[in-house]
Amino acid sequence: MASSRKWARFISSIASFTYFSLVIFQVPLFRVPCRTGTCKSPLQVTSSQLIASEFFPEPVVKALLYPGAVAASVLKKKALPSYNDLLKSYDSIHVKEVRAAMDLKRIEVLAGSYFMVAGALMSLIKPVRMSFFGALLVTWGLYSEVFPRKAAYIYSDKAIRIYPMMILAIVSAFSSMRKDLRKIIHICKKCRSKAKLV
Structure with a gap:
């Protein structure tokens, strides 16, 4: 039991x-139209919404x-x-003038991005399920947007896409949940010991 805890702690910390690096360093996980034009990471989606709503002061958004x-x-x-001049490089200066309907149209992506960013920040203290839930929510929102479309739309310049790195984000978010990981490791050990007896 102690070894499963050690393995779970080790895997969870990595x-x-x-996951924190993928979100904070804005590795492209997807491509979706947003208030700033095109967003490729949950942090870009979240920051454009935070600037538009003026919920957080600009220095906090810049720090992120x-x-x-x-x-x-x-x-x-x-x-x-x-x-x-950081907000100029992200085209976030005129973000308040853009219609909010663009964000409401993809509410799953917006909510999931919030969860992903909050989960990444909280993972510095303690891993939370919020990260995994947010990644799944974003994936579902993008998939439901892409799947019904025609191939001509999917291959256009304004296409909504899910990049392969999104899989790494989902796997790392799931693997960071220490208690669930410990249960899986414990079950695998039981199955292996039963297989040896047989």
């Missing part, structure tokens, strides 16, 4: 860090966006972005 902006500039070998 999965939590992976900055690690991803730095990571993108390092990968593209560009100069580090200015903290003051």
